[in-house]
Amino acid sequence: MEAFVQLNGLVAPLDRANVDTDAIIPKQFLKSIKRSGFGPNAFDEWRYLDHGEPGMDNSKRPLNPDFVLNQARYQGARILLTRENFGCGSSREHAPWALEDFGFKVVIASSFADIFFNNCFKNGMLPIVLSAEIVDSIFNQVDASVGYKLNVDLNAQTVTTPNGEVYPFEVDAVRKHNLLNGLDEIGLTMQQQDKIKVFEAQHKQAQPWLFN
Amino acid sequence: MVAKTLYDKLFDSHVVTEENGTAMIYIDRHLVHEVTSPQAFEGLRLAGRKLWRISSIVATADHNTPTNGWDKGLSGIADPVSRLQIETLTENINEFGAKAYFPFMDSRQGIVHVVGPEQGATLPGMTVVCGDSHTSTHGAFGALAHGIGTSEVEHVMATQCLMQKKSKNMQVLVNGVLGKGVTAKDVALAIIAKTGTAGGTGFAIEFAGSAILALSMEGRMTLCNMAIEAGARAGMIAVDDTTIEYVKGRPFSPKAEQWDAAVAYWKTLHSDDGAVFDTVVTLDATLIQPQVTWGTSPEMVVGVDGKVPSLDLAKNEVQRADWERAYAYMDLKPNTPIDEINIDKVFIGSCTNSRIEDLRAAAAVAKGKHVAASVKLAMVVPGSGLVKAQAEREGLDKIFIAAGFEWREPGCSMCLAMNADRLEPGERCASTSNRNFEGRQGQGGRTHLVSPEMAAAAAVAGHFVDIRQFV
Numbered sequence: 001m002e003a004f005v006q007l008n009g010l011v012a013p014l015d016r017a018n019v020d021t022d023a024i025i026p027k028q029f030l031k032s033i034k035r036s037g038f039g040p041n042a043f044d045e046w047r048y049l050d051h052g053e054p055g056m057d058n059s060k061r062p063l064n065p066d067f068v069l070n071q072a073r074y075q076g077a078r079i080l081l082t083r084e085n086f087g088c089g090s091s092r093e094h095a096p097w098a099l100e101d102f103g104f105k106v107v108i109a110s111s112f113a114d115i116f117f118n119n120c121f122k123n124g125m126l127p128i129v130l131s132a133e134i135v136d137s138i139f140n141q142v143d144a145s146v147g148y149k150l151n152v153d154l155n156a157q158t159v160t161t162p163n164g165e166v167y168p169f170e171v172d173a174v175r176k177h178n179l180l181n182g183l184d185e186i187g188l189t190m191q192q193q194d195k196i197k198v199f200e201a202q203h204k205q206a207q208p209w210l211f212n
Numbered sequence: 213m214v215a216k217t218l219y220d221k222l223f224d225s226h227v228v229t230e231e232n233g234t235a236m237i238y239i240d241r242h243l244v245h246e247v248t249s250p251q252a253f254e255g256l257r258l259a260g261r262k263l264w265r266i267s268s269i270v271a272t273a274d275h276n277t278p279t280n281g282w283d284k285g286l287s288g289i290a291d292p293v294s295r296l297q298i299e300t301l302t303e304n305i306n307e308f309g310a311k312a313y314f315p316f317m318d319s320r321q322g323i324v325h326v327v328g329p330e331q332g333a334t335l336p337g338m339t340v341v342c343g344d345s346h347t348s349t350h351g352a353f354g355a356l357a358h359g360i361g362t363s364e365v366e367h368v369m370a371t372q373c374l375m376q377k378k379s380k381n382m383q384v385l386v387n388g389v390l391g392k393g394v395t396a397k398d399v400a401l402a403i404i405a406k407t408g409t410a411g412g413t414g415f416a417i418e419f420a421g422s423a424i425l426a427l428s429m430e431g432r433m434t435l436c437n438m439a440i441e442a443g444a445r446a447g448m449i450a451v452d453d454t455t456i457e458y459v460k461g462r463p464f465s466p467k468a469e470q471w472d473a474a475v476a477y478w479k480t481l482h483s484d485d486g487a488v489f490d491t492v493v494t495l496d497a498t499l500i501q502p503q504v505t506w507g508t509s510p511e512m513v514v515g516v517d518g519k520v521p522s523l524d525l526a527k528n529e530v531q532r533a534d535w536e537r538a539y540a541y542m543d544l545k546p547n548t549p550i551d552e553i554n555i556d557k558v559f560i561g562s563c564t565n566s567r568i569e570d571l572r573a574a575a576a577v578a579k580g581k582h583v584a585a586s587v588k589l590a591m592v593v594p595g596s597g598l599v600k601a602q603a604e605r606e607g608l609d610k611i612f613i614a615a616g617f618e619w620r621e622p623g624c625s626m627c628l629a630m631n632a633d634r635l636e637p638g639e640r641c642a643s644t645s646n647r648n649f650e651g652r653q654g655q656g657g658r659t660h661l662v663s664p665e666m667a668a669a670a671a672v673a674g675h676f677v678d679i680r681q682f683v
Contacts, residue, residue, distance in 0.1 A: 018534065020649045033296065033300050054293050085409060090345050090628075091344055091345040091347075091360060093251075111413060115360070173234075174231070174233075189236065203238060207474070209466035212464065
């Protein structure tokens with residue numbers, strides 16, 4: 001997995017609550033057996049005026065001029081700013097794959113759905129929870145200032161605005177360590193395989209029917 | 213001894229190691245389907261890894277399989293991308309192995325959350341994972357079950373473990389007797405109306421109370437299935453005689469002396485007296501009405517005798533904006549009575565409501581009646597091949613067909629509309645599935661979530677009707 005340490009990135013505002021993973025990447029793109037290439041179809045139903053299907057040349061499709069991520073000022077955004085309960089619904093990891101492939105490394109919201117939140121960390125992405133008031137304030141700042149960037153420092157656990165305001169955020173210690181170092185989590189767990197084997201043997205003795 | 217919740221017991225009994233508040237927990241059952249597994253198998257292949265324990269894997273194809281044209285076999289799948297995904301699952305299982313695999317068109321194939329329990333592959337006390345958020349369904353058995361992403365699918369395949377932070381405990385207590393025509397689906401939606409779709413985030417929910425214990429296993433699965441729609445990854449219900457009776461005699465259930473030992477253990481799978489929950493939500497079962505969602509989130513729901521709510525009822529600006537978008541997407545005006553909403557299509561199926569009891573309930577409503585002329589399509593999609601066969605033995609298929617419903621082959625179908633079953637833009641559907649998100653059942657489609665009884669009644673009337681007054 002790619003490490004995430006620090007990022008100074010353009011912010012794109014998606015001013016909606018409860019953005020679900022069906023909206024982030026519609027189901028027809030889940031037919032793919034690959035884990036890359038979902039970026040052009042991120043937010044497909046909001047982003048394009050026509051109906052998207054796998055295999056289409058997305059560069060030739062009509063863009064929805066009203067969708068915020070299509071606006072010129074947000075091209076090249078690396079940080080997505082959004083509202084509460086982002087990523088609710090399906091567990092599809094295609095959602096963070098699509099956002100990452102689109103260019104986002106950080107998502108800031110007042111809350112996230114659990115499975116999406118967890119999936120982000122597996123893909124070198126950092127989901128950040130800030131209070132609804134701070135999120136609101138950042139929305140206003142983004143709106144007021146073209147080219148608005150935030151500086152995100154995972155080590156320091158801070159988000160810094162262009163004015164120098166610093167917002168601290170929480171992150172689980174294990175996730176932080178793995179993300180900072182871009183660690184292969186399966187490899188880490190494999191290092192503890194002796195413990196897994198001991199547990200498994202005891203578990204099998206206690207509940208042999210689980211191993212039939 | 214400290215009094216423990218059911219969730220505490222299930223979690224604690226699977227901890228391999230714990231460090232800095234993150235536990236490594238052991239996974240007993242791994243359910244696999246075609247959509248969220250190919251990248252995980254590919255990851256194993258690239259790293260030269262194997263499955264840690266083949267006997268933990270039960271696999272089937274469900275999300276992307278067609279529900280008609282089975283006489284043509286795989287070549288009947290018109291979309292080559294879909295066909296490749298279904299074939300890839302077979303190739304991966306052939307290469308890596310599984311305890312059981314029910315491929316496309318096998319007589320036991322079906323929705324993974326229907327197949328697991330009916331095979332006895334889901335047992336009380338288990339940790340169950342699957343790359344699907346509705347894995348919470350299996351918590352109905354007193355199991356710890358939740359959805360995971362594809363990276364974690366690969367992690368469990370390779371190590372049999374997951375890194376987990378323990379959730380907080382929520383108890384949802386529903387006491388009293390449900391009224392006639394009020395189902396587990398209505399209980400689930402009424403709970404979400406109260407908690408919101410994010411109310412359960414960070415929690416594991418235990419459903420308890422006399423109304424819950426009175427539910428059949430099918431009803432309990434419907435309820436736990438929807439825990440994720442309340443934001444909780446896992447929902448669960450204590451083991452009782454209803455649980456044990458359901459599990460008994462299934463193909464993968466323990467037999468002989470193992471059965472007795474298992475039952476003795478399973479009977480300990482309940483929250484202890486005095487166990488402390490971080491939060492408790494209570495509902496009075498007698499007040500729950502048949503529910504109908506009106507918007508684009510399961511929390512946008514009212515009783516069937518209600519109306520689409522007006523903006524002055526929104527709790528804040530964010531919700532006002534959400535509701536305004538939902539009115540526009542759903543093409544509904546505030547204060548529209550629910551029973552005046554006309555529908556174009558009906559979908560009876562999904563991991564929420566496609567089990568035999570759901571089909572019996574829908575058939576009882578449809579019997580001797582006919583789908584309204586204004587309804588373009590009413591389809592019944594059994595949850596599995598075995599559910600379909602059982603329904604046909606009971607003559608339910610004939611009742612549905614005589615009433616003008618289409619009787620399809622098993623699969624996820626129009627719940628997520630990955631296969632050819634979908635809504636066209638603007639079409640309005642009475643659906644027994646679990647999500648009414650924008651575009652969920654097809655781009656531009658409008659979904660109203662209801663129980664099987666309510667869906668069948670809506671099919672006959674052409675609009676929503678109160679099942680309690682529907683004769």
